[in-house]
Amino acid sequence: MKFFRNILLAVLTLLLVSGLGGYFYMRKKFEPAANQLVVEGLPTDFHFEWHAGGTQPANPRASLLIPVTLPGCPRTCYMQFDTGSPSTLLYANSLAALRKKYPATAQRLLPHSDTIHNFTCTLGQATLQARWLRALQYGASELPTDSTVHFIIGTLGADVLDGRALVLNYAQQRFSLNAQLPDSLARHTAFVPLSYEGRRVLLQAQVQGKPQQLLFDSGSSAFALLTSQATWQQMAQPQAPVQTTASNSMGRKLTTYTTATAQAVQLNNLTVPLGTVTYVEGTSLMQNTLMRFSGMGGMLGNAPFSQRTIVLDVRGGRFGLVQ
Structure with a gap:
């Protein structure tokens, strides 16, 4: 009995060490090179x-x-x-x-x-x-x-x-980069927490009434929210048509599926309708693993803010929507 218990403890210890090793390996894998x-x-x-x-x-x-x-x-x-x-x-x-x-x-x-x-x-x-x-x-x-x-x-x-504050005025197509966010603008902005770990812009929001960590991806200009197929199915409006789109990302062929949704993103006390929700096929194993390890609920693109002004205050650790 003692022999089998020792074997079980050894196996559990090996699994724990392997899991921790895998976690730190993936974390190191996703760390970008030093900022130049x-x-x-x-x-x-x-x-x-x-x-x-x-x-x-x-x-x-x-x-x-x-x-x-x-x-x-x-x-x-x-x-x-x-x-x-x-x-x-x-x-x-x-x-x-x-x-x-x-x-x-x-x-x-x-x-x-x-x-x-x-x-x-x-x-x-x-x-x-x-x-x-x-x-x-x-x-x-x-x-x-x-x-x-x-x-x-x-x-x-x-x-x-890095260490700065960006104001993106989509309606007027203005890009304003500042050493720090002006107080005059901050007073008219609703903020949620922003994380910049690994130089990934992650913000805290609510989707479907649940807290979510979303990656703000300005490279996803054409889409409102990129998420998993399972979440996409939950958020899609019943019987809504699906638009299938072929695209190219650094030589990799991707297929996106976009449909209408009545869901919105909640940022502090402001509600931002999404309009559409998208999932993508063709992403790399590395990208899929990053999503799982980071705990991200999806990628938020430019589309929901097309007539708004947003603030990426990395210096202050906050993401804002100008009211």
Whole structure:
């Protein structure tokens, strides 16, 4: 009897140690590299652009684009603002096209392996610098002949928010980055707690009357709430039509299923109707595991705030909706 009890204790101990080891492994796996961005010259305030495409059928607000200017390049370029990405990234194909058209950029925009060193650009009145940024084999390999067409050179990630406060006015398409949130604006804003652990913007809200931790993902411009298929089925309006959309995320083919919902997100004392709810097929095992380990109830996109102004006050640990 004692022999079998000892075996059982040994097995339970092994399972416990394995579970803890797996937890710390996954936590380490999801930790982003150290933040390389330095932002000087704040506050900055400028007009952002919506970019159509990325899905079939095309969505006029598929991406939220930030205009940037580069040394030696007379053309305005753009970066997709994506808080779902913890680190800012550059697109090697797009940089190659710039080097070919504008030789003055060659020294600054030439990757070494998959890395750009000593990168700099301007965001409105501010200057963004990084000792190094990853350059993915992605982006357009040719510059469009029409200079008014958006030419996207990378992704501006959540690292630009580190220790700062962002005000996104969707109705007027204004992007305002501040060292700290002005008191005059804070007095007219309803806040909920915001976590920035691992440079992921997680906010506390209520969905279906239950507390939820939602990832605010500005890269999910076309969707209100991305969630699991099971939750999607609970939230969908009965007999509502389902829109199936094919899209591409960094070369990975995704299929989304969107339908109408009467549910809303509750932020403090404010109710924000969702309108639609979506689930996605084709995500990677790593993304699915992140969802499970983080405890996230879903990803909240730009769509619910299309006529509102939101505040991402990382410095103050709060997410706000301006009243």
